Amino acid sequence: MSLNIEYSDKMHFASIRADFPILSQKVYGKSLVYLDNGASTQKPKQVINNITATYERSYANVHRGVHYLSQISTDAMELARGTVRGFVNARSDSEIIFVRGATEGINLVASSWGRENLKSGDEIILSEMEHHANIVPWQLVSEQTGATIKVIPISDSGELEMSEFQKLLSDRTKLVAITHVSNALGTIVPLSEIIRYSHDAGALVLVDGCQAVPHLPVDLQELDADFYTFSGHKLYGPSGIGILYGKESILESMPPYQGGGEMIDTVSFKGSTWADLPFKFEAGTPNIADAIGLGEAVNYVSSIGFDAIGAHEASLLSYATERLNQIESVKIIGNASNKAAIISFVIEDVHPHDVGTILDRDGIAVRTGHHCAQPVMERYDVPATVRASFAMYNTFEEIDLFVKGLQKVQEIFS
Amino acid sequence: MSESVSNLYQDVILDHSKKPRNFGKLKSTTHYARVNNPLCGDKVTVYLKIEGKYILDATFEARGCAISLASASMMSEMIKGKKINEAIALFRKFYILITTEQNVHNDGLGDLKALSGVKNFPTRVECATLSWKAMEKAVEEIGY
Numbered sequence: 001m002s003l004n005i006e007y008s009d010k011m012h013f014a015s016i017r018a019d020f021p022i023l024s025q026k027v028y029g030k031s032l033v034y035l036d037n038g039a040s041t042q043k044p045k046q047v048i049n050n051i052t053a054t055y056e057r058s059y060a061n062v063h064r065g066v067h068y069l070s071q072i073s074t075d076a077m078e079l080a081r082g083t084v085r086g087f088v089n090a091r092s093d094s095e096i097i098f099v100r101g102a103t104e105g106i107n108l109v110a111s112s113w114g115r116e117n118l119k120s121g122d123e124i125i126l127s128e129m130e131h132h133a134n135i136v137p138w139q140l141v142s143e144q145t146g147a148t149i150k151v152i153p154i155s156d157s158g159e160l161e162m163s164e165f166q167k168l169l170s171d172r173t174k175l176v177a178i179t180h181v182s183n184a185l186g187t188i189v190p191l192s193e194i195i196r197y198s199h200d201a202g203a204l205v206l207v208d209g210c211q212a213v214p215h216l217p218v219d220l221q222e223l224d225a226d227f228y229t230f231s232g233h234k235l236y237g238p239s240g241i242g243i244l245y246g247k248e249s250i251l252e253s254m255p256p257y258q259g260g261g262e263m264i265d266t267v268s269f270k271g272s273t274w275a276d277l278p279f280k281f282e283a284g285t286p287n288i289a290d291a292i293g294l295g296e297a298v299n300y301v302s303s304i305g306f307d308a309i310g311a312h313e314a315s316l317l318s319y320a321t322e323r324l325n326q327i328e329s330v331k332i333i334g335n336a337s338n339k340a341a342i343i344s345f346v347i348e349d350v351h352p353h354d355v356g357t358i359l360d361r362d363g364i365a366v367r368t369g370h371h372c373a374q375p376v377m378e379r380y381d382v383p384a385t386v387r388a389s390f391a392m393y394n395t396f397e398e399i400d401l402f403v404k405g406l407q408k409v410q411e412i413f414s
Numbered sequence: 415m416s417e418s419v420s421n422l423y424q425d426v427i428l429d430h431s432k433k434p435r436n437f438g439k440l441k442s443t444t445h446y447a448r449v450n451n452p453l454c455g456d457k458v459t460v461y462l463k464i465e466g467k468y469i470l471d472a473t474f475e476a477r478g479c480a481i482s483l484a485s486a487s488m489m490s491e492m493i494k495g496k497k498i499n500e501a502i503a504l505f506r507k508f509y510i511l512i513t514t515e516q517n518v519h520n521d522g523l524g525d526l527k528a529l530s531g532v533k534n535f536p537t538r539v540e541c542a543t544l545s546w547k548a549m550e551k552a553v554e555e556i557g558y
Contacts, residue, residue, distance in 0.1 A: 028417075059532050349432075351479035353454055357535055358419045370455040377455060383477045412423050413480075 030363030038389030080295025104227030105244035120146030158334035185334030186342030237297030486545030
């Protein structure tokens with residue numbers, strides 16, 4: 001019986017894999033094994049075709065013209081916004097702001113909300129496992145406002161030290177900016193708890209959801225996050241487009257981030273007034289085709305569903321973890337009990353760069369380096385790690401090839 | 415087969431990377447510099463003892479891959495006793511060796527020849543040149 005389930009799961013994901021044209025190619029004469037999904041995922045033909053169709057049939061600038069194409073384009077973009085709203089269960093389309101990516105989403109909040117609300121003596125809490133994109137914008141705004149940054153430490157296994165977090169929280173805490181899933185360790189943080197504790201202390205919470213949205217369902221009303229941001233390209237969508245969610249009342253109270261067209265109500269040299277949400281935060285011509293493409297990517301992911309994606313990725317993660325643990329010189333960095341399908345590891349006496357180059361020549365793409373999370377590298381006293389990050393289209397055979405590649409690394413360096 | 419990884423990771427490179435020569439601080443340092451590779455976070459510090467135009471001693475400290483360690487180790491051996499301008503000229507020649515198809519005279523390159531395979535791995539050129547850049551930075555103020 002269980003065999004049948006496994007078989008149907010395999011068949012299902014084989015057909016999903018066929019949706020991704022890039023995966024069938026060979027590199028250096030070897031079948032591509034793409035395990036760098038944490039950096040960016042590949043795109044299904046549905047998304048590629050959607051972007052082509054926009055440019056071939058329906059493209060024009062949005063929210064401006066009264067003409068036919070402008071109306072179609074505007075409708076398609078707003079439809080995509082609604083699709084994303086449903087995907088993360090926001091209350092209203094007004095809360096879904098199109099940005100270039102999560103980096104811009106965080107910078108928007110740091111600049112607009114931060115400069116308006118932070119002052120000397122205030123504190124921002126981050127965690128030791130943040131991506132640089134959720135550290136540096138807060139450092140910049142701290143320099144400008146005099147606020148200070150506190151850091152939640154992480155344990156040896158890669159989990160947040162929640163008791164330390166609770167000690168850091170105080171009435172000085174104005175914002176907690178935290179990742180949902182660590183890009184360097186795979187840890188899924190206890191987000192509901194973090195948000196509850198933060199709200200109890202009177203602080204807002206911004207969540208970097210980049211590594212979460214491709215792997216698990218996100219319900220923003222249930223989570224009660226104040227801000228949540230993610231990039232489209234890690235969610236099987238185009239690069240250069242992402243989402244910043246903010247609670248409507250908070251977004252309403254914030255000044256614009258950038259000025260320009262589309263974000264205004266009226267402009268005069270006596271002063272200008274701002275457009276309603278979400279347009280107040282979308283100055284200039286947006287990335288129209290990619291916004292629509294992101295909507296298609298969300299539709300694609302939703303059509304498969306997180307039950308199936310979660311089950312498949314969990315079995316990939318446990319199989320890969322088991323195989324890696326069998327190699328004596330491999331040390332996995334990050335063994336949290338609740339993990340997304342991301343494995344960071346080091347091999348004794350072999351630098352991750354050398355591992356990456358050797359795997360690459362066998363057609364295996366992994367990320368090597370500090371993963372834009374240098375504090376994590378420092379925490380575990382490693383210069384860098386190798387990271388294999390899985391997506392719904394990866395297979396068990398690919399994990400076997402990956403392990404074989406690691407054996408070759410050992411042979412070369414033995 | 416020149417593009418294969420076994421060509422890149424030749425025995426002489428693995429030997430230098432596993433047992434780097436002249437590794438550590440230099441007590442008699444007169445000039446030193448540190449550079450890092452922002453892409454991977456690797457760091458190299460090169461320590462030099464310079465008298466007049468001559469590099470009398472050279473050591474290094476590094477945290478890096480096999481390619482960067484081997485290159486640094488070889489460099490430390492080869493620049494010792496050379497004039498500063500000769501060391502810089504060697505860097506130029508080595509750079510051509512690992513980035514172009516040009517035929518480079520092997521004279522004076524010694525073990526560095528083993529790193530010629532780097533040219534087939536453009537993403538690794540930075541690793542192979544890190545220590546040399548540190549050396550160049552250390553002697554910058556002297557002029558050469």
